[in-house]
Amino acid sequence: MRPNQTLGAHNAEAPKTIAILGAGFSGLCVAIKLKQAGFDSFTLYEKSSKLGGTWLDNTYPGAECDVPSHLYSFSFELNPNWSKRFSNCYEIRAYLEHCATKYDIYQHIEFNTEITHADFDENKGKWSLTRADGQRLTQDVFISALGQLNKPKYPNIPGLDSFKGTLFHSSRWDHDFKLEGKSVAVIGTGASAIQFIPEIAKQVKQLDVYQRSPNWIVPKPDREYSDAEHRHFNRYPALIRLYRRLLYWQFELSFMAFKKDSWLGKRFVKAAETIMGQHITDPALKQKLTPNYQIGCKRVLISNDYYPAMQRDNVALITNTVTKIDAHNVYSGDGTKRAVDAIILGTGFEATDFLSPLQIKGKNHQSLNQAWKDGAEAYLGITLTGFPNFFMLYGPNTNLGHNSIIVMIETQANYIVQCIKTLNEKNLKYLDVRYDVQQRHNQNLQQDLSKRVWASDCSSWYKTETGKITNNWPNTTVNYWWRTRRPNWLDYHAVPQDKNANVHNSQPLGLGPKADLESQPTSKPEQKSINLS
Structure with a gap:
């Protein structure tokens, strides 16, 4: 239809x-x-x-x-x-x-x-x-x-445009570029980078990973579904709904970890430290990979193979800032120059x-x-x-x-x-x-956000440069x-489809004759409500 x-029957116009x-x-x-x-x-x-x-x-x-x-x-x-x-x-x-x-x-x-x-x-x-x-x-x-x-977010690094090798962002992956036998620099260690670094580390000759700040990483409970599970899922759709519901509530309850100084957050820290300790034995490398901010302030990442990749002989983790790039080299803050064939930007998004x-x-x-x-x-x-x-x-x-x-x-x-x-x-x-509705909503929202770990002292893509959290619920x-x-x-102004109406005389929508108008704020009390009944 x-x-x-x-x-x-209210609709007299075309859809x-x-x-x-x-x-x-x-x-x-x-x-x-x-x-x-x-x-x-x-x-x-x-x-x-x-x-x-x-x-x-x-x-x-x-x-x-x-x-x-x-x-x-x-x-x-x-x-x-x-x-x-x-x-x-x-x-x-x-x-x-x-x-x-x-x-x-x-x-x-x-x-x-x-x-x-x-x-x-x-x-x-x-x-x-x-x-x-x-x-x-x-x-x-x-x-x-x-x-x-x-x-894609491209870093503002002097000389980046002068690089003569292969250069691409992880979200614009160059699948024609052959990694085998190449020296590659990865700039950034966010959610995408921790997925592709272990994969390309198996192929390249040398991998230089430039890290601005480390991430909290917890185990990834991944596995393949068996043929028997597929048969049951296909035969009993209610089983999928039950499984989905269990997953949903498992994740929903984890919200408590994102409150500042929560006990669940501390358990997440313990899990993250345990997985790091299982894989990283070099104290210097462990120090480089340990965050100095509250877990959850940045996106919590899941991986089982990132830490093992960091210990490969052909992988170097560099925590000095990239200061410049020329035709063939990446320069870091300690003055070291490293020649590379390609640069992959794992620098996230705007x-x-x-x-x-x-x-x-x-x-x-x-x-x-x-x-x-x-x-x-x-x-x-x-x-x-x-x-x-x-x-x-x-x-x-x-x-x-x-x-x-x-x-x-x-x-x-x-x-x-x-x-x-x-x-x-x-x-x-x-x-x-309505303006007042939006303002009140965002004032309350920012007040709630101030109680969450995202408001703690770290830089993340959740926040603007001034520190306003614009991304997270x-x-x-x-x-x-x-x-x-x-x-x-009552949160909205409406303008009727009246060709003779003055659009500046918009009215707040009402909820019908039973609406409790006195309990609802209006930006212009003298205006009448449009009845939605």
């Missing part, structure tokens, strides 16, 4: 047209949810030639998810055939392709299409999107499914530079860059005041340190679909979250689900 056939940026987990999830809700007038704009998002970009040796696959997958599309507990990038992308095929999403995707600008027309209540080729598109609703980890380089302008031509000049923030990580009918998945302050991000994405997709349903049912021009996923299970319409 078309949306205007399923969403009630809302919807633009979704990105065809990774987030984009596919909201597309599927829209389809299940009866919407068909949506398009996913994907800049690459294939879907997959981060799992299309990150194909380096050893690329795997650090969340068990039965939990790092959609709750509505369980996969009984995961080959092992932590699947690799190719298996995850194959799963996404399966989802796109099963739910008939491919017909909605425009590949090789990059959106560079998005501008909101306040009079029309529509978004004007500009493609990289200059073509302009008009849509009623604009959804970003770009996520937080899509733009995680706090949300949605860049996309240029977005909302009401009154306000740019997103200006709105976020002090660090990105939003309401529930989904909506942003002054940018009507604009929704985000995996937006500011929705990253997790303890559970599967797919849980967050699904709750966000459900929330967004409810908002779009209301736009249709009530024949609204747009919804815009400070509470449990249960807490987030509860807050986003359905929109509170």
Whole structure:
């Protein structure tokens, strides 16, 4: 059915047209949810030639998810055939392709299409999107499914551009480059690096690993699933749901470790120190690999083979800062010059530079860059005041340190679909979250974050240069689900689809005749509520 056939008699206009940026987990999830809700007038704009998002970009040796696959997958599309507990990038992308095929999403995707600008027309209540080729598109609703980890971060090292050997970022892996017999420098030791370093160490002649700060690393409980387990998963789908639920609560309870000075955090430290002690016997190397910050302040990593790789004869761990690079050499702070054939950058992503380089302008031509000049923030990580009918998945302050991000994405997709349903049912021009609601939400959020380990003394991609935590959610996923299970319409201003209406006289949405209006703050008390009943 078309949306205007399923969403009630209030809708006198054509169904809302919807633009979704990105065809990774987030984009596919909201597309599927829209389809299940009866919407068909949506398009996913994907800049690459294939879907997959981060799992299309990150194909380096050893690329795997650090969340068990039965939990790092959609709750509505369980996969009984995961080959092992932590699947690799190719298996995850194959799963996404399966989802796109099963739910008939491919017909909605425009590949090789990059959106560079998005501008909101306040009079029309529509978004004007500009493609990289200059073509302009008009849509009623604009959804970003770009996520937080899509733009590679390149270090500002003098002479980096002058290097004459092979140079690439781990998320842009050069699979044509032959590692055998080469001297290679790896700059950075984050989540990607600890996966590919053990793999390439087996192939290269010499591997120089430049570490800025060490990581807390805990064991990776990985294994292959047996044929018998696959048979049971296929025969009894309820068994997968039970297994997924057990995994979910195991991870959810670990949230306690991310409170400052928690007893569970101390247990994590003990586990990390134990695994290091089992593998690292050289006191000098052990000192280099031991963090001097509270566990959880940076991302906690899981690996069984990183420490053994660090002890290989052909691997050198260098903790002096890289001071410069020339045509063939890497120079470190102690004055040592090391000749290399290739440099691999394991320097992560511009995680706090949300949605860049996309240029977005909302009401009154306000740019997103200006709105976020002090660090990105939003309401529930989904909506942003002054940018009507604009929704985000995996937006500011929705990253997790303890559970599967797919849980967050699904709750966000459900929330967004409810908002779009209301736009249709009530024949609204747009919804815009109230400024006071967003401000209060973020004040409370930052207060909660100040009690978490991410606020302790360390530098991480969770924080801006000024120390504002813009990436992480400070509470449990249960807490987030509860807050986003359905929109509170008093949190939003609405403009009706009235061609004679003054768009500056937007009204806060009401919840119907039974709504307790006195208990809900409004930015303009004299305004009347639109009845949603």
